[in-house]
Amino acid sequence: MADIVLDNVTKRYPDGALAVDKISLDIADGEFVILVGPSGCGKSTTLNMIAGLEDITEGELRIGGKVVNNAAPKDRDIAMVFQSYALYPHMTVRQNMGFALKLAKTPQKVIDEKVNEAARILDLTQHLDRRPANLSGGQRQRVAMGRAIVRDPAAFLMDEPLSNLDAKLRVQMRTEVSRIQRRLGTTTVYVTHDQTEAMTLGDRVAVMRNGILQQVGSPQELYDRPDNLFVAGFIGSPSMNFMPSVVEDNTLHTPLGDVPLTGRLQRALEQARAPRELIVGIRPENFEDAALVPADQRSSGITFRASIDVLESMGSDVFVYFTKEFGNEVDAAELRELAEDSGSADVGVRNDAMVARLDTETRAAEGHESELWADLRTLHVFNPADGSNITLDYGADRAVGGAAPATSPAAGTGRGAGGTGASTDAPAGPGTGVI
Amino acid sequence: MAAVTTTPRQKAGWGVANFVVIALALIPVLWLVSLSFKTPAAVLDPSFVPSQWTWANYSGILQSSQFIRPLINSIGIGLISTFIAVVLASMAAYAVARLAFPGKSVLIGMALLIAIFPQISLITPLFSIERSLGLFNTWPGLIIPYVAFGLPLGIYILSAFFREIPWELEKAAKMDGATPFQAFTKVIAPLAAPGMVTTAILVFLACWNDFLFAISFTSTTTARTAPAALQYFSGGSVFTVPTGPIAAAAVVITIPIIIFVLFFQRRIVAGLTSGAVKG
Numbered sequence: 256m257a258d259i260v261l262d263n264v265t266k267r268y269p270d271g272a273l274a275v276d277k278i279s280l281d282i283a284d285g286e287f288v289i290l291v292g293p294s295g296c297g298k299s300t301t302l303n304m305i306a307g308l309e310d311i312t313e314g315e316l317r318i319g320g321k322v323v324n325n326a327a328p329k330d331r332d333i334a335m336v337f338q339s340y341a342l343y344p345h346m347t348v349r350q351n352m353g354f355a356l357k358l359a360k361t362p363q364k365v366i367d368e369k370v371n372e373a374a375r376i377l378d379l380t381q382h383l384d385r386r387p388a389n390l391s392g393g394q395r396q397r398v399a400m401g402r403a404i405v406r407d408p409a410a411f412l413m414d415e416p417l418s419n420l421d422a423k424l425r426v427q428m429r430t431e432v433s434r435i436q437r438r439l440g441t442t443t444v445y446v447t448h449d450q451t452e453a454m455t456l457g458d459r460v461a462v463m464r465n466g467i468l469q470q471v472g473s474p475q476e477l478y479d480r481p482d483n484l485f486v487a488g489f490i491g492s493p494s495m496n497f498m499p500s501v502v503e504d505n506t507l508h509t510p511l512g513d514v515p516l517t518g519r520l521q522r523a524l525e526q527a528r529a530p531r532e533l534i535v536g537i538r539p540e541n542f543e544d545a546a547l548v549p550a551d552q553r554s555s556g557i558t559f560r561a562s563i564d565v566l567e568s569m570g571s572d573v574f575v576y577f578t579k580e581f582g583n584e585v586d587a588a589e590l591r592e593l594a595e596d597s598g599s600a601d602v603g604v605r606n607d608a609m610v611a612r613l614d615t616e617t618r619a620a621e622g623h624e625s626e627l628w629a630d631l632r633t634l635h636v637f638n639p640a641d642g643s644n645i646t647l648d649y650g651a652d653r654a655v656g657g658a659a660p661a662t663s664p665a666a667g668t669g670r671g672a673g674g675t676g677a678s679t680d681a682p683a684g685p686g687t688g689v690i
Numbered sequence: 691m692a693a694v695t696t697t698p699r700q701k702a703g704w705g706v707a708n709f710v711v712i713a714l715a716l717i718p719v720l721w722l723v724s725l726s727f728k729t730p731a732a733v734l735d736p737s738f739v740p741s742q743w744t745w746a747n748y749s750g751i752l753q754s755s756q757f758i759r760p761l762i763n764s765i766g767i768g769l770i771s772t773f774i775a776v777v778l779a780s781m782a783a784y785a786v787a788r789l790a791f792p793g794k795s796v797l798i799g800m801a802l803l804i805a806i807f808p809q810i811s812l813i814t815p816l817f818s819i820e821r822s823l824g825l826f827n828t829w830p831g832l833i834i835p836y837v838a839f840g841l842p843l844g845i846y847i848l849s850a851f852f853r854e855i856p857w858e859l860e861k862a863a864k865m866d867g868a869t870p871f872q873a874f875t876k877v878i879a880p881l882a883a884p885g886m887v888t889t890a891i892l893v894f895l896a897c898w899n900d901f902l903f904a905i906s907f908t909s910t911t912t913a914r915t916a917p918a919a920l921q922y923f924s925g926g927s928v929f930t931v932p933t934g935p936i937a938a939a940a941v942v943i944t945i946p947i948i949i950f951v952l953f954f955q956r957r958i959v960a961g962l963t964s965g966a967v968k969g
Contacts, residue, residue, distance in 0.1 A: 306861075306865060307864075308861050308864065308865075327864075327869075328864045328865050328867075329864060329865075329866075329867040329868065329869065333865070334865060334866075335861075335862070335865040337858050337861070337862060339856065339858050341856065341858035341859050341861065341862035342862075343859060343862075343863075343877055343881075344881065345880045345881055354863075354866050354876075355865075355866035355867050358866060358867045358868055358872060358876075359867055402862075402866070406866075412865075
């Protein structure tokens with residue numbers, strides 16, 4: 256076990272391209288941290304730098320308090336799970352899992368014990384003598400995990416380990432990864448481009464964009480208090496709706512209606528010296544069918560009419576898609592990038608398309624006009640120039656929404672006690688020193 | 691429809707064509723075997739099956755130091771050359787396939803140049819070089835040129851194999867604590883084994899069959915290889931042509947090749963890398 260500290264770590268390629276720009280991140284011992292972002296944001300490069308597979312151009316990387324900038328991967332005592340699994344095809348599952356221990360000249364008896372234990376945890380016992388070519392995708396994925404587990408390393412690095420699995424298996428394995436990590440209590444850095452994985456797995460999530468760390472926090476924190484437009488748009492599914500808005504005469508004119516600027520919102524705008532034109536963001540679940548909103552709550556939001564283009568019933572919720580005429584386009588580099596990443600730019604989704612998550616009781620119907628209600632307590636206001644969230648400190652009355660941060664970085668209490676076998680009776684390797 | 695349908699006529703046509711090709715290739719071999727069992731008197735007998743079988747030709751050459759020593763030379767020189775060529779070629783091919791280094795295209799070009807250079811034109815300079823270096827009529831005197839001419843082929847074959855091996859396997863090996871050398875010997879090389887075996891067979895065949903260098907750079911049986919030694923066979927007397935012993939020797943030097951290929955053929959299995967990554 257060890258903590259991992261990235262101190263202004265930078266990666267610049269020989270051709271001058273800046274892949275990772277001064278990333279600083281403290282990963283506590285036993286913590287599960289997710290690096291998330293669209294493709295090309297530098298998350299995999301960051302992971303490879305932690306692994307030692309790529310050189311660090313500037314900055315310092317410390318694992319367990321030791322600077323390891325120039326240490327070879329084998330001297331860092333970390334295990335990695337690759338997206339492609341990278342299993343050795345000429346070895347059996349048993350040999351694959353025991354390879355690292357064999358290289359470390361561990362006695363065969365100990366190797367057997369550890370491999371059997373890991374196989375038991377991962378339910379691979381009956382496949383130990385098969386070769387990777389004869390395994391299914393999910394089994395291969397588990398072998399890749401097993402190869403990391405048997406080493407009992409200071410940290411696990413995972414590079415999109417689930418993205419080669421089909422959707423159903425991915426959800427299963429996601430739970431599995433989480434369970435194993437909690438059981439072993441090993442520091443884990445997990446790279447993904449899937450915000451659902453990021454939200455569900457991590458103690459903390461680090462959102463990256465263009466090589467720059469945007470925000471680090473618990474999933475709930477990122478969701479409730481996004482620092483900027485990019486994080487707001489990236490985290491959450493379906494993603495936040497963005498609308499252009501204009502401040503005039505102490506009123507915020509949004510496509511949904513006019514919002515009088517009062518108290519905190521006004522102060523926040525003043526403090527940020529916000530421009531007149533702003534971007535307003537509201538999450539799909541902060542809409543509701545107006546008819547279902549109790550009268551005493553109506554005043555905290557605005558009611559508007561919208562024609563429903565598409566209605567998707569998910570069983571537990573109903574998603575309605577509608578468009579609102581925007582006076583001018585919402586335009587920010589962050590949003591363009593998000594649209595490219597999600598592919599919505601390619602399929603021609605208009606950026607004035609909005610989505611709302613309503614209660615199943617709603618009477619809204621496709622092709623008809625409905626009266627919807629938007630909760631203003633959860634409104635986010637962004638500065639279009641730099642994408643910053645102006646309302647970040649305006650979150651006090653949002654607690655009404657019941658969104659108090661539930662997960663904190665220290666949520667791992669008690670996990671050590673739950674760990675059995677693999678982590679507790681392991682010999683004190685070079686990386687097992689307590690920090 | 692582009693599906694291939696063969697009419698019985700076509701089938702028969704192909705059958706005949708195949709038969710002709712195989713017959714053309716095999717009849718001389720069988721003739722050689724037949725000759726090797728004939729007595730000196732029956733050598734000119736046109737019948738395919740010897741009227742009188744004899745082991746005399748075999749027992750003769752296998753008792754003669756004129757043949758046994760060259761046979762040992764052939765095996766020794768062939769194996770050593772093959773080993774060195776495969777080791778060097780795999781390292782070079784690995785560099786060519788994996789690394790970007792200055793002069794890479796020059797290296798590949800040079801290798802190709804060596805491969806296409808007519809060997810006969812090099813005999814005279816090489817002869818002079820070997821004479822002055824004292825390599826003439828020694829094992830290294832043959833091993834060095836064999837390795838030199840075997841390398842380009844090996845580099846080409848092996849770099850193609852290395853390119854096929856997912857790079858992530860090597861990264862995984864590094865993460866598992868392997869040094870670059872261990873990653874190569876324990877992960878990459880076993881996966882490139884089919885390529886190495888192919889290379890080994892081709893280099894060994896080239897060495898084994900070589901006549902040009904063997905006849906040019908040797909003068910006695912200290913280093914002379916079997917193909918070259920055949921030329922020096924003499925008959926029972928000055929007036930007899932050593933057809934029978936030459937045929938027997940030719941059969942003897944063919945046998946190791948057949949065994950060699952049969953033995954390694956099973957290991958040349960494609961698709962050993964399948965299952966390494968998501969399949």
